Amino acid sequence: MLRDDVIEYSLDAHHSEEEGKKIRKKIYFVTVILTVVTIVEVAVGALAGRSISTGITWELIKWGYVALTLVKAGYIVMVFMHLGDERKGLKAVILVPYFIFILYLIFILLWEGLAVNEALSTYMV
């Protein structure tokens, strides 16, 4: 492993006490964000969830939930899983194929679900 011509891998990722302090600060910051977002989500669910809100209000809340979920997921992946610190190439290899596939899957299945719903409510009365 220790060859002169080989540039070190992440194996040797070490940091000093001072850097550690900075990193820990960031970790606690993200913890607070994740906790606050979860509390907001639950409060909205309990006070203005689907059993109470209807129409456009519920649509807004729903998309708000999706946005908050993506915020949480982003922090977990980028900070906790350190993907934000990896090389651009590695980020692309992990994220791009996943998103291409999954966005397609979400689109096609939810669209189809709505079509099935319409068919059922039209012909199965």
Added chain:
Amino acid sequence: MAGHASKQIDSKTLWGGKISPFSASYGKLMMWFFLVSDALTFSGLLVAYGFTRHATTEAWPIGEETFHALPLLDGDYPLIYVALMTFILIVSSVTMVLAVEAGHRMDKKGVVKWMIATIIGGIFFLGSQAWEWSHFIHGSEFGKVELSDGSLAIVHADEFGEIENFKVTVAGHHHKVGDVITEDLMHEYQHAAAAGHIHDGKITLHDGSIAEIAKKPNVNMELKIKSDGTNYKIGDKIHGKEAAEMYEEVINSGELGRVTYGANLQQNEYGPQQYGQFFFFITGFHGFHVFSGVIINIIIMLGAAMGVYHKRGHYEMIEKTGLYWHFVDLVWVFVFTFFYLV
């Protein structure tokens, strides 16, 4: 954070062979690839859930109406328990990342300490999930009822009127006339109601004896229609005395299958059949990941405590385990949103 990954290396050296162009070790890279494939599996499950959810818009159960109980407490606490589970998992994810950070400082004690905290968090989450499953399977005191017009309704009430006793009027194999039964009442009552063994306020018990039911009335009942009948449509709500009378009519009908309590793979009291199946499969599959995560964490923690990684000169093993553990948290964030919130 991972130091060398952010060091500037010109692309000719980077892609010229001999080194990893991603500045990531083989093990870490493979863990990432595994997680991408696992993420696709979970996405597949959640998108399948979304499909079914969109195909059955109105009838689908609402999170805050389905999950509103806490252990040892009566009353209505919408989503609080799941929020608690989510918080436990987030905290255990934080302790894991702290273990990784300690590893980068070659702080063996710190690694072991934070790994133990992570394992405890994982065990707490699994325990919570066991309670949640048990509660989901046993269901509410009221169950879901099929009304006389063929519509299905879920039931909410402020209080379940206490069952005081059963007074035997016709003897069976076990009980004699005049016996007053005061034990296992709820279980007998629900079993008989589901099987159609309650008729006009009289219950047929397991041993064939027939008894009169002494029960206080339910308080403030509300029926919510979840499936169309000839009179009622999805979304209709029936309140007060009328609701209580209709509910009693179903319980006392003496017909099999008019009441459903709790959930199994064939039926559930919360909504369409698929709802229970998705619940068991998605949260079960996730729970199994948490379980494997806890086992892996224990093994790695023991390795760290014995100094295996310290001797190796780096704590990358903690980082790789950490990736898996954070992934489990990541999945739960999505399950939480799409199963419980929307």
